[in-house]
Amino acid sequence: MSEPRAATIKDVATAAGVSIATVSKFVNRQQTFSPAVEERIRAAIASLGYRQNPAARSMVTGRTQAIGLAVMDIRNPHYANIVKGANRVGMKSGYSQFVVDMEERREGVHQMLDALAMRVDGLIVSTRIPEQDMDWLANMGKPVIFVGRPMRDVIYTVRTDGYLGAGLLARYLVRQGYRRIAYAGFPLASWNEERLRGLKEVVEAEGLELQVFEVDGTVTESGERAAAHVLLRPDRPEVIVACNDQVALGFLIQARALGISIPEDVGLAGFDNIEPSRYVLPSLTTVDMRSETMGEIAMQQILAMIAGKEIARDYRLEPTLMIRQSTMRPPAGG
Amino acid sequence: MSEPRAATIKDVATAAGVSIATVSKFVNRQQTFSPAVEERIRAAIASLGYRQNPAARSMVTGRTQAIGLAVMDIRNPHYANIVKGANRVGMKSGYSQFVVDMEERREGVHQMLDALAMRVDGLIVSTRIPEQDMDWLANMGKPVIFVGRPMRDVIYTVRTDGYLGAGLLARYLVRQGYRRIAYAGFPLASWNEERLRGLKEVVEAEGLELQVFEVDGTVTESGERAAAHVLLRPDRPEVIVACNDQVALGFLIQARALGISIPEDVGLAGFDNIEPSRYVLPSLTTVDMRSETMGEIAMQQILAMIAGKEIARDYRLEPTLMIRQSTMRPPAGG
DNA sequence: GTGAAAGCGCTAACAG
DNA sequence: CTGTTAGCGCTTTCAC
Numbered sequence: 043m044s045e046p047r048a049a050t051i052k053d054v055a056t057a058a059g060v061s062i063a064t065v066s067k068f069v070n071r072q073q074t075f076s077p078a079v080e081e082r083i084r085a086a087i088a089s090l091g092y093r094q095n096p097a098a099r100s101m102v103t104g105r106t107q108a109i110g111l112a113v114m115d116i117r118n119p120h121y122a123n124i125v126k127g128a129n130r131v132g133m134k135s136g137y138s139q140f141v142v143d144m145e146e147r148r149e150g151v152h153q154m155l156d157a158l159a160m161r162v163d164g165l166i167v168s169t170r171i172p173e174q175d176m177d178w179l180a181n182m183g184k185p186v187i188f189v190g191r192p193m194r195d196v197i198y199t200v201r202t203d204g205y206l207g208a209g210l211l212a213r214y215l216v217r218q219g220y221r222r223i224a225y226a227g228f229p230l231a232s233w234n235e236e237r238l239r240g241l242k243e244v245v246e247a248e249g250l251e252l253q254v255f256e257v258d259g260t261v262t263e264s265g266e267r268a269a270a271h272v273l274l275r276p277d278r279p280e281v282i283v284a285c286n287d288q289v290a291l292g293f294l295i296q297a298r299a300l301g302i303s304i305p306e307d308v309g310l311a312g313f314d315n316i317e318p319s320r321y322v323l324p325s326l327t328t329v330d331m332r333s334e335t336m337g338e339i340a341m342q343q344i345l346a347m348i349a350g351k352e353i354a355r356d357y358r359l360e361p362t363l364m365i366r367q368s369t370m371r372p373p374a375g376g
Numbered sequence: 377m378s379e380p381r382a383a384t385i386k387d388v389a390t391a392a393g394v395s396i397a398t399v400s401k402f403v404n405r406q407q408t409f410s411p412a413v414e415e416r417i418r419a420a421i422a423s424l425g426y427r428q429n430p431a432a433r434s435m436v437t438g439r440t441q442a443i444g445l446a447v448m449d450i451r452n453p454h455y456a457n458i459v460k461g462a463n464r465v466g467m468k469s470g471y472s473q474f475v476v477d478m479e480e481r482r483e484g485v486h487q488m489l490d491a492l493a494m495r496v497d498g499l500i501v502s503t504r505i506p507e508q509d510m511d512w513l514a515n516m517g518k519p520v521i522f523v524g525r526p527m528r529d530v531i532y533t534v535r536t537d538g539y540l541g542a543g544l545l546a547r548y549l550v551r552q553g554y555r556r557i558a559y560a561g562f563p564l565a566s567w568n569e570e571r572l573r574g575l576k577e578v579v580e581a582e583g584l585e586l587q588v589f590e591v592d593g594t595v596t597e598s599g600e601r602a603a604a605h606v607l608l609r610p611d612r613p614e615v616i617v618a619c620n621d622q623v624a625l626g627f628l629i630q631a632r633a634l635g636i637s638i639p640e641d642v643g644l645a646g647f648d649n650i651e652p653s654r655y656v657l658p659s660l661t662t663v664d665m666r667s668e669t670m671g672e673i674a675m676q677q678i679l680a681m682i683a684g685k686e687i688a689r690d691y692r693l694e695p696t697l698m699i700r701q702s703t704m705r706p707p708a709g710g
Numbered sequence: 711g712t713g714a715a716a717g718c719g720c721t722a723a724c725a726g
Numbered sequence: 727c728t729g730t731t732a733g734c735g736c737t738t739t740c741a742c
Contacts, residue, residue: 384734384735384736385735385736385737386735386736396735396736396737397737397738400736400737400738401737401738403736404737406737428735428736429734429735429736431734431735431736432734432735432736432737433735433736433737434736435734435735435736435737436735436736436737436738437736437737437738
């Protein structure tokens with residue numbers, strides 16, 4: 043029923059009548075063997091159901107064959123996609139993946155990553171990190187890659203350019219004839235500033251002014267809570283750019299509740315291109331931030347670093363504008 | 377810049393002028409110490425930045441302080457919620473979490489879990505498992521819990537009762553006056569049978585017949601692909617129950633494209649209660665399968681098993697019916 | 711309350 | 727091609 047004890051390399055060696063060193067080399071495919079030996083080892087392993095003990099292995103090699111992946115909120119499809127992408131490429135190379143959902147936690151992050159760090163060969167971080175922990179992270183002696191987060195120097199990053207994305211979106215909105223453009227941002231997010239800046243530059247270059255509002259988080263409920271304040275004011279914007287799709291979706295939900303039509307009464311757009319954006323009504327114009335690809339690249343890069351290769355400090359992906367119904371401005375009656 | 381070498385317990389012992397055994401006991405809070413020693417150890421640890429090496433620790437204890445969590449598709453909010461719940465309770469107890477996204481993979485599952493098994497103290501599995509791997513899983517000597525999957529005996533499970541949920545939903549639909557009721561199922565899913573059975577029993581008890589269709593997967597696209605076949609037939613059902621919300625959403629999307637109104641022309645319902653179901657138009661009637669709670673409970677149970685406690689073989693949660701617009705039948709004109 | 715010593719299972723020289 | 731051996735960093739008796 044329950045096995046007495048898992049077979050060790052020693053058991054295999056004994057059963058095969060060879061030394062443990064030979065078994066080790068066999069298991070790690072480090073050389074060739076005489077057919078006889080090879081066969082005996084193979085048989086012994088099979089009959090004993092032997093598996094390498096990763097802990098023992100990593101004790102001597104110093105490598106764990108695991109990567110740590112910290113995200114803000116696995117429930118946000120944006121992060122789920124990052125995990126998915128990373129998982130796919132990691133798995134191909136035989137790496138397992140620790141995932142940690144930080145749940146918007148602001149404290150204890152250091153401690154958490156600290157604990158993780160000892161268990162992995164590298165870290166992919168897509169979380170808010172207190173400024174003071176940055177140096178520590180950068181110098182902890184293991185590869186670290188930030189994803190989706192703009193940072194100069196200090197650290198390696200993989201990201202889709204939010205400044206560029208915001209520019210694409212803003213230029214499109216202006217072309218659509220929108221004049222009163224607003225941004226609903228979440229200042230605590232590290233990517234907030236560049237999205238804001240990208241919008242602002244384009245909008246102001248047109249001689250327009252960007253109205254800026256704040257939301258209290260990055261989930262749909264954050265958008266729902268902020269919506270009334272933005273939608274019911276006398277100088278209501280003609281189009282609202284939310285800092286991400288979830289927030290935009292929150293605005294959408296609340297607009298319906300308030301009897302405000304999108305895009306007839308007000309336009310709406312977001313960032314990320316999560317799946318629901320495609321099928322909500324009206325479908326949501328957004329900037330595809332290539333979440334899954336970021337995850338894939340981040341993992342590739344971290345594996346490259348582990349392999350001792352030199353990689354780009356700042357791997358940048360190009361965002362794509364997804365034009366949908368929520369910004370289909372009705373022909374202006376003026 | 378980069379530290380020469382991570383501090384070991386030996387370094388701490390030397391620095392504090394005590395033995396490594398003492399440091400070990402201190403770190404693991406296994407007894408009390410003379411104030412002097414305690415202080416010296418504390419100082420040494422702090423100044424050296426010492427952290428326990430988990431690999432070394434687990435070599436001797438045989439425990440890894442990690443749990444493996446295998447899901448079908450992390451992009452499906454249902455699974456993301458399970459991960460989230462599990463992660464939350466695991467973290468509180470100091471357990472890290474390996475997450476594996478199986479991506480609907482049908483082969484290599486054994487191998488994958490095999491590799492995982494050596495790295496964890498327990499496994500939470502929410503994936504399709506080939507029948508022949510069941511015994512192996514059940515007897516691999518480590519706690520295993522299946523989530524969301526009906527199974528008698530053999531193995532521990534945490535699940536929300538799909539049979540019950542289907543019953544709730546079916547009774548409600550009948551009460552709504554629906555007569556031609558259909559189920560769009562995915563036969564490969566382990567939970568498919570009980571959802572189907574739950575519907576069928578109620579429907580047939582009413583003297584009605586359940587139409588059954590098949591979809592080719594559990595994502596929105598699966599629903600989209602299957603929709604036309606179901607929606608355009610002469611004997612179109614009055615209401616369609618999809619095997620999960622994603623598939624239902626696919627039907628919804630495709631119905632729009634075909635110019636078929638929900639709920640006016642045909643009703644629609646799903647299972648899971650993922651977030652988008654609440655805000656699509658029309659909002660989707662569904663059975664809340666309590667994904668996040670399942671994740672929490674599964675982790676609690678696995679930790680209990682690891683602690684040597686006896687737990688329920690089959691932990692069952694009650695589903696809740698979420699009545700929304702997609703089944704708001706217009707007053708029948710007949 | 712503290713320390714010495716025996717491994718945990720494995721890899722990596724190094725010898726043969 | 728195969729084997730011997732010295733640890734990797736830590737916990738755990740068992741003495742003192």
